[in-house]
Amino acid sequence: MAVPLLDITRQHQPIIEDLRSVFNKALETSRFIKGPEMEQLEKEFAAYCGTERAIGCASGTDALILALMAVGVRPGDFVLTTPFTFFASAGAVVRAGGTPLFLDILPDTYNIDPELLSEWLTDNCMVTNRGVVHKGNGTRIGAVMPVHLFGQLADMDRIMSICNDWQIPVVEDACQAVGAKWSDKKAGSLGTAGCFSFFPSKNLGALGDGGMVTTDDPEIAERIVSLREHGGRGYIHEEVGFNSRLDAIQAGFLRIKLAHLESWHKGRRRNARFYEKAFRSLGNVTTPLIRKEAWSIYNQYTIKAADRDGLLNYLRERSIGCAIYYPLPLHLQKCFECLGYSDGDFPVSEAVSKEVISIPVFGELSEEELTEVASTIKEFYADKG
Numbered sequence: 001m002a003v004p005l006l007d008i009t010r011q012h013q014p015i016i017e018d019l020r021s022v023f024n025k026a027l028e029t030s031r032f033i034k035g036p037e038m039e040q041l042e043k044e045f046a047a048y049c050g051t052e053r054a055i056g057c058a059s060g061t062d063a064l065i066l067a068l069m070a071v072g073v074r075p076g077d078f079v080l081t082t083p084f085t086f087f088a089s090a091g092a093v094v095r096a097g098g099t100p101l102f103l104d105i106l107p108d109t110y111n112i113d114p115e116l117l118s119e120w121l122t123d124n125c126m127v128t129n130r131g132v133v134h135k136g137n138g139t140r141i142g143a144v145m146p147v148h149l150f151g152q153l154a155d156m157d158r159i160m161s162i163c164n165d166w167q168i169p170v171v172e173d174a175c176q177a178v179g180a181k182w183s184d185k186k187a188g189s190l191g192t193a194g195c196f197s198f199f200p201s202k203n204l205g206a207l208g209d210g211g212m213v214t215t216d217d218p219e220i221a222e223r224i225v226s227l228r229e230h231g232g233r234g235y236i237h238e239e240v241g242f243n244s245r246l247d248a249i250q251a252g253f254l255r256i257k258l259a260h261l262e263s264w265h266k267g268r269r270r271n272a273r274f275y276e277k278a279f280r281s282l283g284n285v286t287t288p289l290i291r292k293e294a295w296s297i298y299n300q301y302t303i304k305a306a307d308r309d310g311l312l313n314y315l316r317e318r319s320i321g322c323a324i325y326y327p328l329p330l331h332l333q334k335c336f337e338c339l340g341y342s343d344g345d346f347p348v349s350e351a352v353s354k355e356v357i358s359i360p361v362f363g364e365l366s367e368e369e370l371t372e373v374a375s376t377i378k379e380f381y382a383d384k385g
């Protein structure tokens with residue numbers, strides 16, 4: 001039996017008439033960009049995340065760029081993040097004018113190691129009237145950007161305590177973590193700003209591209225409102241911004257889907273429990289470790305597997321959906337050669353990129369399909385002997 005990694009059609013089937021009516025309404029009203037649909041979504045999304053404000057934009061990547069600029073990242077500043085993430089995390093830093101400075105991850109949660117962050121700041125930085133700067137080269141530290149990978153928040157207690165001590169803004173890359181919690185606080189409500197993607201494969205996906213920034217800070221919110229529309233108000237411009245607006249039709253789709261998000265999370269979490277049990281006695285597979293403070297939304301279900309590439313081929317030959325997130329850590333990407341990193345700089349990220357494989361976890365999977373995925377993986381190790 002073939003099992004897809006993700007089948008969004010199944011998610012849309014029960015709400016297809018609601019989605020069609022959004023499309024019809026857009027055609028009738030000819031309000032296509034921003035407008036009341038987007039404003040309603042912004043209110044509902046802020047309430048969902050537990051923040052004062054939410055500002056819609058064109059993608060998760062843009063949300064990161066806008067948030068980094070709005071919290072005060074200036075050209076040349078370092079932004080501290082990890083190399084084991086989707087490319088856009090570091091790509092956005094560069095597009096915001098900053099320079100990614102990578103720190104390694106924890107081997108069990110794949111999120112930034114807060115002790116490395118603390119050590120790096122203590123060893124390399126000092127506080128000046130320009131903010132926190134690198135002692136060696138005077139580069140400012142513009143922001144720290146934890147990535148909540150695969151649906152689990154990074155250790156926000158430690159990260160916020162370190163960053164509050166140093167007075168460095170924190171931009172959460174929550175693109176894979178909408179609705180995920182850390183001790184009852186939702187992703188995007190713990191840092192200075194939080195960034196979300198509505199790419200179709202995220203837990204809350206639009207029918208196209210979309211993004212959102214959350215914050216409690218009214219000045220940051222207003223700066224993003226301005227930056228997303230050419231850095232101005234009306235035709236008066238104080239700075240050069242972007243064209244990064246959210247379409248009314250996508251906002252309408254997202255409003256419909258936001259109302260179902262909690263029940264969709266439940267489906268993914270049920271499937272995660274299924275795998276947890278299924279692989280419990282299988283020494284070749286390590287299931288995801290979720291910290292006791294964390295409530296994961298399992299945007300991906302990512303296991304560590306012995307002979308990962310063998311398993312990958314075995315599953316592909318049998319049409320079981322799977323993918324490697326992520327095969328090449330960002331410090332080893334060609335476009336970041338100029339940053340001067342080399343192989344061996346981030347041993348945990350490098351090791352993990354050779355061990356991980358993500359398997360189907362979307363909420364609409366049937367028990368039969370889950371059983372098929374689990375038994376095919378068990379078969380692979382049994383065949384190997």
Ligand SMILES: *Cc1c(COP(=O)(O)O)cnc(C)c1O
Nearest residue numbers: 059060061086088089175197199
């Ligand atoms: C998806 C994603 C992004 C980018 O979102 P887009 O909407 O595709 O631009 C950024 N960071 C992470 C961690 C992501 O998973």
